Amino acid sequence: MTPEEVGRRLVTLLAPVEATATVSGGQAHSRATVDVPPQPWRAALLAVRDDPELACDYFDWLSAVDELAEGFDVVAHLWSTTHRHGVLLRARVPRATPTIDSVVSVYPGAAWHERETHEMFGIDFAGHADLRPLLLPPEFEGHPLRKEFVLASRVAKPWPGAKEPGESEAGGGRRPIRPSGVPAPGEWGVVPTPAGAGGAGEGPRGGTPARPARERPARPAPGARPPRTPRSAGPAADPAGPEAGEEGTT
Known part of the structure; x- marks a missing residue:
């Protein structure tokens, strides 16, 4: 079946x-x-699996896409090992209450994929019995694949302890620097960066106050530079030595 035929069959x-x-x-x-x-x-995944013309018996993957204010798209890719065709199923859940039914009872292989999607996007899969963290430590806060989440941990949250020379829990030491390519607080996402976590050069919007710029003296116009003062020539600086005919003294 062509992709167009697969789509029409599932809609029917x-x-x-x-x-x-x-x-x-x-x-x-x-x-x-x-x-x-x-x-x-x-029900849609069940139909794709059990229909003889589609017969998508192989569960490939499940994940999500953050569409910001429009919510999250939950996407699953299924494949038929008999007919050699595939289908992408997609459902949009609201951002305020991102919940959708689990399909582990239809495709057991979806268990890890739903755990990862729950962990990375914060989407709940109703009926999943074990949505434990899969990739991140249990104490991790936030959902890294949401678009408002800034990935650099030192920018998203103050570092808890001394991890590099000069850092300490009491503060002081070396000033935190915002990693290259990480947006400044207020330039990305909808969650403000905590004060003190933005790194140097962030000013009043968060992080360490920026250092005042040092004023450099203006360069004089061409031809307006004062003449250089010649070095004083002492006895040791005269390359010619004693004048001709001058006798040394004893």
């Missing part, structure tokens, strides 16, 4: 659910992409 199976079928990019590797509401998410 999900009726009367309002599903929209498109085709992804990728030319020879394009996929049917079907957008469904979040409520029939599990």
